[in-house]
Amino acid sequence: DQQVKQNSPSLSVQEGRISILNCDYTNSMFDYFLWYKKYPAEGPTFLISISSIKDKNEDGRFTVFLNKSAKHLSLHIVPSQPGDSAVYFCAASVGGSQGNLIFGKGTKLSVKP
Amino acid sequence: DTGVSQDPRHKITKRGQNVTFRCDPISEHNRLYWYRQTLGQGPEFLTYFQNEAQLEKSRLLSDRFSAERPKGSFSTLEIQRTEQGDSAMYLCASSLTGFYGYTFGSGTRLTVV
Numbered sequence: 730d731q732q733v734k735q736n737s738p739s740l741s742v743q744e745g746r747i748s749i750l751n752c753d754y755t756n757s758m759f760d761y762f763l764w765y766k767k768y769p770a771e772g773p774t775f776l777i778s779i780s781s782i783k784d785k786n787e788d789g790r791f792t793v794f795l796n797k798s799a800k801h802l803s804l805h806i807v808p809s810q811p812g813d814s815a816v817y818f819c820a821a822s823v824g825g826s827q828g829n830l831i832f833g834k835g836t837k838l839s840v841k842p
Numbered sequence: 843d844t845g846v847s848q849d850p851r852h853k854i855t856k857r858g859q860n861v862t863f864r865c866d867p868i869s870e871h872n873r874l875y876w877y878r879q880t881l882g883q884g885p886e887f888l889t890y891f892q893n894e895a896q897l898e899k900s901r902l903l904s905d906r907f908s909a910e911r912p913k914g915s916f917s918t919l920e921i922q923r924t925e926q927g928d929s930a931m932y933l934c935a936s937s938l939t940g941f942y943g944y945t946f947g948s949g950t951r952l953t954v955v
Contacts, residue, residue: 733884761942772846772933772946773885818884822942829898830942832884 732756733821735833744842748806752819752833755800759821763830764793764804767816776817777804809840846947848934854953855924862920863950867936874917875944876909877933878902885933891917892939924954 734753742748750764760781765773779786779793779802786793792805806813819833847866855861867874873892877885888907889899893914903909906924911917921928931951935944 763942765946770948772935772948774946775943778942820884829887829890829900830885830944832886834882834884 730755731833732759733819733831733833735817735819735836737836738834739837739839741839741841742809744811744840745808748804748809748813748838748840750804750806750817750819750836750838752802752804753800754802754821756821756823756831757800758823759831761822762793762795762802763820763822764791765818765820765832766813767818767835773818806838809838811840811842814838814840846934846936846945848932848947848950850950851948852951852953854955857924857926857954859924860920860922861924861952862918863932863934863952865917865919865934865936865947867916867934868945869915871936871938871945872914873937873939874911875935875937876917876919877935877946879931879933879949880929888919921952924952926954928952929954 763778764776766776767773777788777791795802816835816837818835820830849864875890876888879885887900889909891911906922909919931949933949935946937944
């Protein structure tokens with residue numbers, strides 16, 4: 730049973746436009762959420778995170794939104810750049826654990842020049 | 843410090859053989875994690891250490907798997923009597939306590955033939 734779901738396997742966006750990647754979760758005990766970016770032949774790279782006590786966190790071109798009532802989070806990238814083309818993973822953690830991140834299956838983002 | 847190092851990058855082994863992977867974390871990081879990633883899936887938690895203590899193990903970590911971090915620095919992951927289902931990318935990550943944004947290594951790709 731997948732606790733973290735990324736229902737879009739892929740997304741294609743034009744350079745300069747907004748990319749919106751979505752993630753849904755089922756476990757109401759999750760209290761910390763993260764996004765990772767992964768290029769081929771490399772390990773995932775931490776991008777941005779959000780605590781469940783917040784509904785928005787921004788870091789440069791990246792913003793994560795959390796809707797706890799809907800158990801939904803999204804990552805917005807504005808403006809999108811070709812170098813953003815990668816697989817993006819959503820991950821979640823139960824409070825106190827920290828060691829055990831539950832990852833989604835990922836969404837492959839392609840930003841076209 | 844150049845990040846998290848994993849060795850080897852690739853390993854091909856015959857079914858039934860034992861394999862051992864090594865991970866060197868970022869030197870000041872006290873936490874070290876092992877994850878496994880199969881094709882089309884996100885990383886799945888295996889185990890993690892705080893210093894030399896193994897604090898959590900996933901049910902995915904069968905008795906054929908063992909991980910150590912003898913002096914709280916590097917770690918090894920051993921798989922005994924490998925099976926074809928063990929074929930995957932094995933990822934190591936490290937962090938400081940209290941920080942969820944792990945730094946991942948590039949992984950060891952295991953192929954069991």
